[in-house]
Amino acid sequence: MNQIINLIFQFLYICLIARVVLSWVPHNAHNQIVQLVHKITDPMLRPIQQIIPSMRIGIDISPIIAIVALGFIKKIIVWAMF
Numbered sequence: 001m002n003q004i005i006n007l008i009f010q011f012l013y014i015c016l017i018a019r020v021v022l023s024w025v026p027h028n029a030h031n032q033i034v035q036l037v038h039k040i041t042d043p044m045l046r047p048i049q050q051i052i053p054s055m056r057i058g059i060d061i062s063p064i065i066a067i068v069a070l071g072f073i074k075k076i077i078v079w080a081m082f
Contacts (some may be wrong), residue, residue, distance in 0.1 A: 002081075002082070012070055016063050020063050
């Protein structure tokens, strides 16, 4: 069970990192993979972005906060299960 939890969270981390990379490079917003990454990461990032808007210099720290939050959630799930 622990391996499944690790796999799920690794997938979420990769999606968040892909989202960050996509924000740095030009990409086709209609690409199915890009749309999938947005569908997976939007529910994690939007609440954070509503609370903490982008900094004045255009840096969005919501992915960093989401990664830290996922780490805490993962630890809580693993602790609760074992």
